[in-house]
Amino acid sequence: MTDSVTLTIDGQQITVPAGLTVVDAARRAGIEIPVFCYHPKMEPVGMCRMCLVEIGRPMRDRATGEFLHEEDGSIKIQWGRKLETACTARVMEGMVVRTTTDKVSEARKAVLEFLLTSHPLDCPICDKGGECSLQNLTMAYGPETSRFYYEDKERAPKHVPLGDLIILDRERCIKCSRCIRFQSEVVDDPVLTFYQRGHHTDVATFSDPPFDSYWSGNTTDICPVGALTTVDFRFGARPWEMRPAASICTLCPVGCNLTFDVRREAASGGKMVIKRVLPRQNEQVNEIWICDKGRFAGYHFAESAERLTQPLVRKNDELVPASWDEALRAASHGLEAARGKFLALASGRLSNEDLFNLARLTDALGGVKALDSFIAGGDLTAQFGLGEGSNLADLGPGDTIVVVASDLEEEAPLWWLRVKQAAERGATLIVANPRFTKTERYAKFALRYRYGREAEIVLGLADQGCNCGGEAVKAVAEADRLVVFYGQEGIGLRASRALAHAVAHLLVKTGHAGKPGSGMVGVWPRANDQGAWDMGFRPQDDLAAALKAAKAVVVAGADPAGDDPALAAALDEADFVVVQELFLTETARKADVVFPVLAYTERGGTYTNGELRVQRFYPAVPAPAGLLADFAVTARVGERLGVVLEARSPAAIMHQIAETVPTYASVTYEKLAEVREQYPLIRRTDLYYGGTAYENTRGLGVALKPAGREGETPSLEAPAAPEAPSAALLAVPVTRLYDRGALVGRSGTLEPRLPQGAFVVLHPEEAARRGLADGAQAALKVAAGTYAVTVRLDRQAPEGVVLVPRSMGVPVAEIASCELGTAN
Ligand code: SF4
Ligand code: SF4
Ligand code: FES
The missing domain is CATH 3.40.228.10 (Dimethylsulfoxide Reductase, domain 2)
Known part of the structure; x- marks a missing residue:
């Protein structure tokens, strides 16, 4: 089979990769074939008939297999008697396709007229109005009038929660099955189905809890009508009122490309606010998908009323508001006294630019660059x-x-x-x-x-x-x-x-x-842990001891005191603590000086994802007055200590990173913003094809060249793995997507899906031995103390272990012996 195929569509000869559908081939030639049920990321099903076209195939001599020719020498074409669905037809050599004939446009009109017989036509109040495939394609190809009576339309419930996050408007559904197929075919959570027949066919969920999937929000992007909407955006804004801002999800090391849709609104006191999160196409990172955590919890923390709004300085053992000048003076005074005995603790929540400046300040003060992470390597x-x-x-x-x-x-x-x-x-x-x-x-x-x-x-x-x-x-x-x-x-x-x-x-x-x-x-646990390693930060084997040994500590983007009582106690012993934070965390409460910082939605920067791709994010909303980005706070502190750090823009800092960190040598903000054509061709101008995911116009990022490509070999003297304790019951830390971490825990939207309290998971036999049933309240004793937990049973949990989810209030840093019993 050849790799490419040449065919003719509407008189235009094109060469495309073999195996493409006629719909996809036409798009590459800039020819629109409208679709509803077809989606380029799923197998075609040919359900809606919107893509009907005329297809002719070259005739061959049955004996020789050679093409037959007309008298004028052109290849003889055999036209099908009926129209064919362009979404199920695959391209073939010599194929001829007509998409603009009367026959085709009559068919399109008929399909649209049929779809509209039962459609409520509530476009003026529909969330999808303005970016709806049915609306757009009706305007482009539909009949001007209908032969059916409006009064005869089927009526159906308009507010059917499919789960905690997605609402179904049954009247608007055109039964394309994209949502159902996405759930089963793409993400293997087959929790949606059709039930009933004919006009009564309806989308339903059969999982418990309903629509139980980490991917549910994507169905609202690919639903071609306003049948599926998210609880947070439903009736929230009209598409044309918002402007897109390119960003990166910060909730895991994948670094999915996002778009924040923002608008200024009276209900928010005239402020620019983020109204929704949509995927931004990057076929090398997230294609056109994002998970529900990124969609529903990616930015709410930045809008929290609990955000710090001005610096705090400790006076008479109390943190009190202070001017920037006063806070900077206090910080520089405390840090100056700790030269040579200084530790900076940062996390992968910070951008590369923040980390670079903090690393330079730490080096200038002769300090230790510590990374708040439980994964090495x-x-x-x-x-x-x-x-x-x-x-x-x-x-x-x-x-x-x-x-x-x-x-x-x-x-x-x-x-x-x-x-x-x-x-x-x-x-x-x-x-x-x-x-x-x-x-x-x-x-x-x-x-x-x-x-x-x-x-x-x-x-x-x-x-x-x-x-x-x-x-x-x-x-x-x-x-x-x-x-x-x-x-x-x-x-x-x-x-x-x-x-x-x-x-x-x-x-x-x-x-x-x-x-x-x-x-x-x-x-990695955090979005930019790789960047933190690259900027020189390293996890400490004994962070508590390192904190105790330091005379002054700067903590940025981390909450060690909130995470672990042992680290809280260690911080108590540090002479002087400076914290750069969004919130008054447990760690900030222990600080001598607290600097409020900008959220990533309010500034620019870069993160390096786990695949070594540096990606740029842009400010989505204006920076609140009186706050600075982490890199700028560090630069101001540095200025007082005689350490000159770049603070004009993150782009200027990246310039310095490129000069300093060999693997970043080729990275510039211009390169990070470069784009090139990606397939499938997702465009905002023709939403019927790929859905509402955004085309990437602000940068695909730059993949780093790993140092090992130059022939370096690692020292293969593997450090010995710690001996697992041989106790009868082991507490094992595991990660769950939905936890009560500092950022996710502030998402009101995701709240119904977040665990309500600390829980542990264990095998039913293991629980039975302890007299514990599913849902029982229990007491878990670990090194840090005894914690009240809810018991969840799971046959997949090995016996002899208690799985303890992280960021749920029970600090278990590594596998350790534990005791579990009924709560008193
Ligand atoms: S809810 Fe939307 S995606 Fe699902 S079948 Fe109906 S129209 Fe299609
Ligand atoms: S949390 Fe979800 S959306 Fe965010 S980067 Fe990870 S996979 Fe992507
Ligand atoms: S039948 Fe081809 S798009 Fe639906």
Whole structure:
């Protein structure tokens, strides 16, 4: 089969990749074939008939297979007697397509007239009005009048909650099944279905809780009418009132490209506010999808009334409002006295520019650059990560993906989706985890190990020592490209360091280290952890001791005191604490000086995602008066200490980063803003095709060139993994997408889906041994204290362990013995 096909559409000869549908081929030639049920990211079903066209196929001599020719020498074309659906017809050599004949336009009129027989036509009050495929295509191709009586229209309920986040207007649904197919085909959460027949056909959910999926918001983007709307945007604004601002999701290391739609409104006191979050196309990162966490919890924290609005300084043991001058004076005084005994603790919540300035200040003061993270290995991912020339969408037959110690959909949903797709395309997927996760559904090999033994199993894959039948070892050794994700399941700092080394070892041993398309990916807890490593920040083996040893501490974008009582106690011992924060966190309450900072929605900057792609975000709303970005706060503090730091713009800081950090040498703000054509061609001008996701006009980012491409090899002296305690019951930290973290916990929209209190998950037998039933209140005793938790049962949890979700109020840094019993 040839790779490309030449055909003629409306007299225009085009050459396109073989296998395309006629709809997609026409788009590449700039010819519009309207669709409703077809979506370029899903298999065609030919349900709505909106795409009917005339198709002619070249005739061949049955004996020779040669084309037959007309007298004038042109190839003889056989036209079908009926119109055909362009969404199900695949292009073929010599095909001829007509999309503008009378027959076609009559068919389009008929389809639209039929759809409108039962449509409420409430466009003036419909949320989709202005960006509705049915509205737009009716205007372009529909009949001017209807032969049907308005009074005979079917009536149906207009407010049917499909779940906590999505509302269905049954009258508006045109039964295209895009939402149902998205849920089953794309994200494998088949929780929607049609029920009833004919005119009564209706979309329904059958999961408990209803519409139980991390992906539900995407159905509102691809619904071609206003039948599906999100609870937060429903009746919120008209599309033409808003302007788009390009941004990046900050809630996990994928870095999905987003668009914030913003408008100024009276209800918000005349302020510019974000009205909704939509995906922005980046086929190398998130395609046109985002998860519900990014959509419904990505920015609400920035609008919280609890935001800090002015600096605070401690006086008489109380934090009181102060001027910037006073706060800067106090901070510089305290830091000056701590030269040589200083520690800066930052997190991957900060942008590269913030981290760079803080790193330079810390170096100038002779301090320690500490990273608030429980996963190690960022130095190795910088060497052997994916970066330039890599795209998960390229993986297929001959390639192997290993996912180890990660419940990928919970930790980084878009990576889960892209790994699933790669497996469906034919890549070999190996999932190594102590319990079943959704990723395993697509795995060719599922490897089990006891919590704490994750590095061992990876080393086994590398050195043929694992008991996985040799087939998995072979799939790794012989892979054209090898990608290894290592994540957060049961992982603490020491265990992840051993695991990261084991993964690097695997890449080196199998000859994949430094090869484009191959590499290791840390499933980091925060969006810019990779950037923080690149700017020189490192997790501390004993952060409490490091805090105690410092004479002064600057904490930026982290809340160690809120996360762990031991760190809170350590901060109490530090002589002088400066905090840069959005909120008065537990850590800020302990500070001597608190600087309020801008949220990422109010400023520009860059993040580096886990695939080593640097991506730029733009200000969506104006910066509130009196607040500064983190990089500017650091620069002001530096100025008082005689340390000159760039503060004019993040672009200027990136210039310095490029000069200082070798792997960033080619990164500029101009390059970050570059775009090129992406397929499928998603455009805002023709929403009928891809939905309301935004075309990317503000930058696809720059993939870094990992240092390991230059032939460097890592030290393969793997640090020993910590011994897992041998207690009867182990507390194992795990990550859930929905937690009560500082940012997500402030999303009112997502609130009904967030856990209401601390909970633990364990096997029913394990619970029964302790007299605990599902939903029981229990007491969990761990090193940090005893905590009240709700018990949830899950047969997939291994016996002998209690899974303790992070950011839910029970601090478990790494696997440790615990006790669980009935609450008194
Ligand atoms: S709700 Fe929307 S996407 Fe789903 S079948 Fe109806 S029209 Fe199609
Ligand atoms: S997958 Fe991650 S980056 Fe993407 S929208 Fe969800 S939380 Fe945000
Ligand atoms: S039948 Fe082709 S778009 Fe619906």
